[in-house]
Amino acid sequence: MNDMRLVERAVDDKELKIAADGVDVFYGDTHAIKAVDVNILDKTVTAFIGPSGCGKSTFLRCLNRMNDTIDVCRVTGNILLDGEDIYHPKVDPVQLRAKVGMVFQKPNPFPKSIYDNVSYGPRIHGLARNKSELDEIVEKSLRRAALWDEVKDRLTAPGTGLSGGQQQRLCIARAVATSPEVLLMDEPCSALDPIATAQVEELIDELRERFSVVIVTHSMQQAARVSQKTAFFHLGELVEFGDTSQIFTNPKDPRTESYITGRIG
Amino acid sequence: MPLIWIILAVLALGAAGYVLGRKRAVSSAGGDIRILHSLPNYYGMNVFLTAVVPALLVLVVWLLVQPTVIQRQVTQLIPDNDIMESGELSLIMSDVRRVADGLDRAVEQGALSREEARMIRTEFTNIRETLASIGVALGDDVNADVLxxxxxxxxxxxxxxxxxxxxxxxxxxxxLGYAYSRTHKDFRARNTVERAVLSILILASTIAILTTVGIVLSMVLETRDFFHLYPAREFFFGTEWIPSFEGGSHLGLLPLLWGTLYITFIALLVAVPVGLFSAIYLAEYAGRRMRGIAKPMIEVLAGIPTIVYGLFALITVGPMLRDYFAEPLGLGTSSSSVMTAGIVMGIMLIPFVSSLSDDIINAVPQSLRDGSYGLGATQSETVKQVILPAALPGIVGAILLAASRAIGETMIVVMGAGAAATLSLNPFEAMTTVTVKIVGQLTGDTDFSSPEALVAFALGLTLFAITLGLNILALYIVRKYREQYE
Structure with a gap:
C-alpha cells in the first residue's frame, strides 16, 4: 500500500464557492480562530488539517452557521457564499444549511427508517411534489452515497440498525438529498474501520463531481488521498493554504513541515 | 430495666469494644499500623458490630415474641363463662392489660406500695376507684378472674x-469477648466489616420488600372477608353506590371507577400539553439563565401539599367554573365538579410531566439535533420530527406515572369534586373517586365486620392493581427507551 501517494489531479480554474476573509471566532473569552482567510473552490475537495484543538472544526462550523446554536460563540469577519455574506442579517441560517450540508464525526442517523432518514431533508424543504418524486430523490441519494444496493430491500428498516460505515454513508445520503452546493464533513471517517473509511473516501471523490466538499481530518494520508486543496491550522491560525501536492511535498512554512513529518501535533 | 437503658448499655459495650479492639490490633502489630491487614478502625468496628448487632437483633425478636407468649399464658386463666358474658376474649384481655398497667403505674406514682399492688384483692379494695384516682379509667368493676x-x-x-x-x-x-479474642494483626477485619455492611444493606431492602408484601397481604385478606359477605359480581359490575349501615347496601364499583377515570382524564388533558410544552421550551429553547429560574419555579408546584390545591379548588376554581361556565350553560349549579377537581389536579401534575419529560428530552443525543439542524431544519421541525419521536417512549412513561398519581389522589377530589357517587357524562356534576370512598367508609364509627367497612379494602386492592399495572407499563416503556441509546 502506498498510503502517502499523492494524487496529482488537475485543479482547473474553478469557480470560487466560499470566500472567507478575516474570520475571527470567540468562545466566551477564548479567541478560537484568528483572522483566517480561505478560498474554497467549487467541485473541489478542500481538506482542513491540524492538531487537535487547532480550530479546524470550529471554522468548518462557521461555514454553515452551526455555531449559531452555541450561545457563547461569536463570529466576526466576512464569509461569502457565491459572493453573498452568509452572516448578513437578512440571511436565514436555516436556508443556508440546506445549501451547505454537513456530515458529522459520529454517524448520527435519526431513529427512523432508512427511507425516512433520507427523505427528511427533501420533506422539510418541500423538494418533492409527490411520493414518486420523493422515492426518486431517495434512490438517487442512496446511489450517490453508494448505499443503494445494500439497503434497497429494507428501506423501512431503522437506520440505527445499519453498521457504522453504512450509517455514515446513510448520513451522507441524507445530506446529499437536499441537493446542497457545499458539503462539510467533520472527520467523517474517525469512527469507521479501514474498509468503511476506504468506501467513504471513494465516495468523497465521486461527490466532487457535483459539490464543493470541505473535509476536516486528523489523518494526513486521508487529506493527501482525497483532497486537491489543503489548509493547515495551528493554534487557531491558518498557517498555510495551497494545493495538496504542494503542501505535502514542498511546504513553505516550517510549522507545516513539522506537522506533516510528525514533529508537532 | 427500661428499654432505652438496655440499648444504651449495649451501645456502650460496643463503644468500649471499639476502643479495645483497635488498641489490641495496634499493639499486636507492635504499634506499626503498616503491618496490620486492615486499618485499625476496621478492627474496632469489627468488635463493635459483633457486640452490638446480635444483641440488638435478639432484643428486637424478643420484643416481638414476648407479648404473644404472655398473652397465651394469661388467656388460660380466663374462665370460659367470662368470655361468654362479655362476648369477646379480646375485650377481656384489654381489661387485663389495663388493670396490669394501672397497677404498675400506681406503684410508680406511690399510690400503692409494691407489696400492696401484689397483694391487692377485689374483696377488700375497690380497684376501679383506686386506679381512677391515678388517672386509669376502667369501664367496669374488676372481677377476681381479671385481677x-x-x-x-x-x-x-x-x-x-x-x-x-x-x-x-x-x-x-x-x-465483644469473641471479637476481641480474634483481633490480631493478621485477622481480616476489613473483609468482615465489608460483609457486615453488605448484610445491613440487604436487611434494609428486605424490610422494604416485606412491608410491601405485608400491605398487599393484609388487603387481600380483608378483601377476601368482604367477598364472603358481598358478592364479587355485584361489586365489580354494580352501577350503584348506596352504602347503608343498616344493611341492604349497594356497593357497586363502577360509579367510583368512572369518577376516578373521568377526573384523571381531565387532569391529564390539562397536565400533558402544559407540562410537555413547558418541558420542550425549557429543554430546547430556553437559555441557561431562563432555565435556571424557570425550572425550580415549576418544581415549586410539586412541593405544594395537595390539601392546599384542594383549598384552591374549593374556594377559587370551583365557584369560578360554576359562575362562568356551568350556570350560564345550564349544566349544573354545583361548585364541586369533575371539572374543578380535574383542572386543579392537572395543575398539580404539571411539574411531574414537565420535569420528567425535560430529563428525557435532554437525554436525546445532541448529535441528532446537530444532524437535523445541519440539514436545514428549524427548531420546531427538529423537535417535532426528531426529538419527540426519539423521546416518545420516555414521555409516555412520564404520562403514565402522572396518571397513576392522579388515580391515587384524594384530597383534591374531596374538596373539588365532592363525595356523591354518580355515573354521568356531565363534567360539571359532582362525582367522586375510589380513594374518597375508601376514606369515607373507614372514618367515623365503623364496624369492621360489616361489608360497608370492608368494601374499603376491596376498593384499595382494586386501586392498587390499577396503579401497579400503570407503573409496570411505565417502567417497561421507560426501560425499553433507555436501551436505544446505550
Whole structure:
C-alpha cells in the first residue's frame, strides 16, 4: 500500500464557492480562530488539517452557521457564499444549511427508517411534489452515497440498525438529498474501520463531481488521498493554504513541515 | 430495666469494644499500623458490630415474641363463662392489660406500695376507684378472674423483661469477648466489616420488600372477608353506590371507577400539553439563565401539599367554573365538579410531566439535533420530527406515572369534586373517586365486620392493581427507551 501517494489531479480554474476573509471566532473569552482567510473552490475537495484543538472544526462550523446554536460563540469577519455574506442579517441560517450540508464525526442517523432518514431533508424543504418524486430523490441519494444496493430491500428498516460505515454513508445520503452546493464533513471517517473509511473516501471523490466538499481530518494520508486543496491550522491560525501536492511535498512554512513529518501535533 | 437503658448499655459495650479492639490490633502489630491487614478502625468496628448487632437483633425478636407468649399464658386463666358474658376474649384481655398497667403505674406514682399492688384483692379494695384516682379509667368493676390474670400478666412481664435485659447484655458481652479474642494483626477485619455492611444493606431492602408484601397481604385478606359477605359480581359490575349501615347496601364499583377515570382524564388533558410544552421550551429553547429560574419555579408546584390545591379548588376554581361556565350553560349549579377537581389536579401534575419529560428530552443525543439542524431544519421541525419521536417512549412513561398519581389522589377530589357517587357524562356534576370512598367508609364509627367497612379494602386492592399495572407499563416503556441509546 502506498498510503502517502499523492494524487496529482488537475485543479482547473474553478469557480470560487466560499470566500472567507478575516474570520475571527470567540468562545466566551477564548479567541478560537484568528483572522483566517480561505478560498474554497467549487467541485473541489478542500481538506482542513491540524492538531487537535487547532480550530479546524470550529471554522468548518462557521461555514454553515452551526455555531449559531452555541450561545457563547461569536463570529466576526466576512464569509461569502457565491459572493453573498452568509452572516448578513437578512440571511436565514436555516436556508443556508440546506445549501451547505454537513456530515458529522459520529454517524448520527435519526431513529427512523432508512427511507425516512433520507427523505427528511427533501420533506422539510418541500423538494418533492409527490411520493414518486420523493422515492426518486431517495434512490438517487442512496446511489450517490453508494448505499443503494445494500439497503434497497429494507428501506423501512431503522437506520440505527445499519453498521457504522453504512450509517455514515446513510448520513451522507441524507445530506446529499437536499441537493446542497457545499458539503462539510467533520472527520467523517474517525469512527469507521479501514474498509468503511476506504468506501467513504471513494465516495468523497465521486461527490466532487457535483459539490464543493470541505473535509476536516486528523489523518494526513486521508487529506493527501482525497483532497486537491489543503489548509493547515495551528493554534487557531491558518498557517498555510495551497494545493495538496504542494503542501505535502514542498511546504513553505516550517510549522507545516513539522506537522506533516510528525514533529508537532 | 427500661428499654432505652438496655440499648444504651449495649451501645456502650460496643463503644468500649471499639476502643479495645483497635488498641489490641495496634499493639499486636507492635504499634506499626503498616503491618496490620486492615486499618485499625476496621478492627474496632469489627468488635463493635459483633457486640452490638446480635444483641440488638435478639432484643428486637424478643420484643416481638414476648407479648404473644404472655398473652397465651394469661388467656388460660380466663374462665370460659367470662368470655361468654362479655362476648369477646379480646375485650377481656384489654381489661387485663389495663388493670396490669394501672397497677404498675400506681406503684410508680406511690399510690400503692409494691407489696400492696401484689397483694391487692377485689374483696377488700375497690380497684376501679383506686386506679381512677391515678388517672386509669376502667369501664367496669374488676372481677377476681381479671385481677388474677392481670397479676399473672404483671409477673410474667417483669420476669420476661429481666430475662431479656440479662440475655441481651450477656450476648453483647460474649460478642465483644469473641471479637476481641480474634483481633490480631493478621485477622481480616476489613473483609468482615465489608460483609457486615453488605448484610445491613440487604436487611434494609428486605424490610422494604416485606412491608410491601405485608400491605398487599393484609388487603387481600380483608378483601377476601368482604367477598364472603358481598358478592364479587355485584361489586365489580354494580352501577350503584348506596352504602347503608343498616344493611341492604349497594356497593357497586363502577360509579367510583368512572369518577376516578373521568377526573384523571381531565387532569391529564390539562397536565400533558402544559407540562410537555413547558418541558420542550425549557429543554430546547430556553437559555441557561431562563432555565435556571424557570425550572425550580415549576418544581415549586410539586412541593405544594395537595390539601392546599384542594383549598384552591374549593374556594377559587370551583365557584369560578360554576359562575362562568356551568350556570350560564345550564349544566349544573354545583361548585364541586369533575371539572374543578380535574383542572386543579392537572395543575398539580404539571411539574411531574414537565420535569420528567425535560430529563428525557435532554437525554436525546445532541448529535441528532446537530444532524437535523445541519440539514436545514428549524427548531420546531427538529423537535417535532426528531426529538419527540426519539423521546416518545420516555414521555409516555412520564404520562403514565402522572396518571397513576392522579388515580391515587384524594384530597383534591374531596374538596373539588365532592363525595356523591354518580355515573354521568356531565363534567360539571359532582362525582367522586375510589380513594374518597375508601376514606369515607373507614372514618367515623365503623364496624369492621360489616361489608360497608370492608368494601374499603376491596376498593384499595382494586386501586392498587390499577396503579401497579400503570407503573409496570411505565417502567417497561421507560426501560425499553433507555436501551436505544446505550
Amino acid at each position: 388474677a390474670a392481670a397479676q399473672r400478666y404483671r409477673a410474667l412481664q417483669s420476669a420476661g423483661n429481666t430475662v431479656m435485659a440479662a440475655a441481651v447484655l450477656i450476648l453483647a458481652a460474649l460478642g
